[in-house]
Amino acid sequence: MRERDVEQYLREQVRAAGGRAYKFTSPGNAGVPDRMVLFPGGRVAFVELKAPGKKPTALQLAQHKKFAGLGFTVAVIDRKSQVDEFLAAYRQEVSKL
Numbered sequence: 001m002r003e004r005d006v007e008q009y010l011r012e013q014v015r016a017a018g019g020r021a022y023k024f025t026s027p028g029n030a031g032v033p034d035r036m037v038l039f040p041g042g043r044v045a046f047v048e049l050k051a052p053g054k055k056p057t058a059l060q061l062a063q064h065k066k067f068a069g070l071g072f073t074v075a076v077i078d079r080k081s082q083v084d085e086f087l088a089a090y091r092q093e094v095s096k097l
Contacts, residue, residue, distance in 0.1 A: 001079070003051040009080045010035065010047060013087055021047070031059035033067070033074060039090055045073035047086070052078050
């Protein structure tokens with residue numbers, strides 16, 4: 001399985017949950033997460049996608065820390081089961097409201 005397969009699965013599953021997973025680029029800010037995920041109700045998360053078994057670079061981790069410091073969820077996902085876990089966490093958060 002390749003990173004693009006995981007990314008496609010993320011897009012499909014987020015859309016099925018009523019959200020959108022936009023490709024995220026920020027010129028001049030290398031290392032930002034791959035996808036900005038928008039969920040109903042104004043929830044936003046950022047997702048770094050990797051090929052199975054691969055890890056984020058030091059630059060990516062630094063950017064993740066900045067985003068998390070602002071209160072955003074940042075997930076690193078390298079397999080389809082983690083997409084399912086990511087969405088389950090979102091659903092659990094929503095059910096508590």
